[in-house]
Amino acid sequence: MRRHAGQVGRVAGVEAVPSHAVELRKAGKFYGSGPARVHALREVDLTVETGEFVVLLGPSGSGKTTLLNLVGGIEPPTSGAVVVGGRDITGLSEDARTAYRRDTVGFVFQLFNLVPTLTAMENVRLVAELTGRGDREHARAALDAVGLASRANHFPAQLSGGEQQRVAIARAVAKNPALLLCDEPTGALDLETGRGVLEVLQDLNRQGRTLLVVTHNAAIATIAHRVVRMRSGQISEVTTTPAPGAAAEVTW
Ligand SMILES: Nc1ncnc2c1ncn2[C@@H]1O[C@H](COP(=O)(O)OP(=O)(O)O)[C@@H](O)[C@H]1O
Numbered sequence: 001m002r003r004h005a006g007q008v009g010r011v012a013g014v015e016a017v018p019s020h021a022v023e024l025r026k027a028g029k030f031y032g033s034g035p036a037r038v039h040a041l042r043e044v045d046l047t048v049e050t051g052e053f054v055v056l057l058g059p060s061g062s063g064k065t066t067l068l069n070l071v072g073g074i075e076p077p078t079s080g081a082v083v084v085g086g087r088d089i090t091g092l093s094e095d096a097r098t099a100y101r102r103d104t105v106g107f108v109f110q111l112f113n114l115v116p117t118l119t120a121m122e123n124v125r126l127v128a129e130l131t132g133r134g135d136r137e138h139a140r141a142a143l144d145a146v147g148l149a150s151r152a153n154h155f156p157a158q159l160s161g162g163e164q165q166r167v168a169i170a171r172a173v174a175k176n177p178a179l180l181l182c183d184e185p186t187g188a189l190d191l192e193t194g195r196g197v198l199e200v201l202q203d204l205n206r207q208g209r210t211l212l213v214v215t216h217n218a219a220i221a222t223i224a225h226r227v228v229r230m231r232s233g234q235i236s237e238v239t240t241t242p243a244p245g246a247a248a249e250v251t252w
């Protein structure tokens with residue numbers, strides 16, 4: 001039941017209430033000051049619709065991670081506004097931003113970041129615990145959703161890279177976030193295992209979750225609804241994919 005641009009919030013006969021999943025309004029971010037100032041993001045406007053799968057593509061240093069971090073509430077913008085699910089998170093206090101991040105957003109990173117001394121199940125439960133969903137059943141359902149129920153009691157070192165990333169995805173979705181932010185999720189994986197991870201991400205999107213995925217791998221763009229290209233802290237091009245491909249067929 002994917003919802004798309006134009007359909008969002010529409011009820012017959014009633015004026016649509018805009019409820020975009022993500023809205024960046026002239027969002028900017030700089031680091032440092034004086035001559036050392038780095039403009040990581042410059043007045044970026046971007047709207048992501050609920051249920052959309054958007055890929056952010058661009059060379060290293062183009063501002064992809066910065067954009068993702070603003071949406072995820074890891075840091076605030078230095079100018080402009082960030083609105084997620086209709087809520088303006090721009091000026092939130094540190095505590096409110098932490099709560100927002102914990103309760104609303106699922107993160108997946110390039111290097112999995114699993115706790116090596118905890119099993120797959122325990123890794124998933126640890127984070128889900130923070131939002132009151134740390135019980136065994138939720139965690140098992142999340143591992144099941146990424147095809148790893150049978151690996152629940154394995155430690156990270158006993159899992160392949162692709163499996164570890166799927167545990168990390170299970171950890172992110174166990175708290176049931178509407179929005180999933182992934183930063184180079186296949187960056188440390190070979191084609192075969194990377195493809196498995198993409199299949200899981202595509203499944204999660206088909207179940208209605210909004211996905212914002214950062215990559216420098218153009219092949220991943222073929223499975224997205226929309227590709228946002230970045231260069232020097234700005235959006236250089238946005239393209240809509242008429243018929244996104246199946247993750248199982250991605251190759252690079
Ligand atoms: N914490 C930081 N302090 C200073 N500069 C930063 C920081 N984070 C990112 N940058 C700079 O901002 C620019 C964009 O970085 P980033 O968003 O990480 O790009 P990408 O993810 O596309 O590789 C780069 O020039 C980077 O060096």
Ligand SMILES: [Mg+2]
Binds near residue numbers: 064065066183
């Ligand atoms: Mg990055």
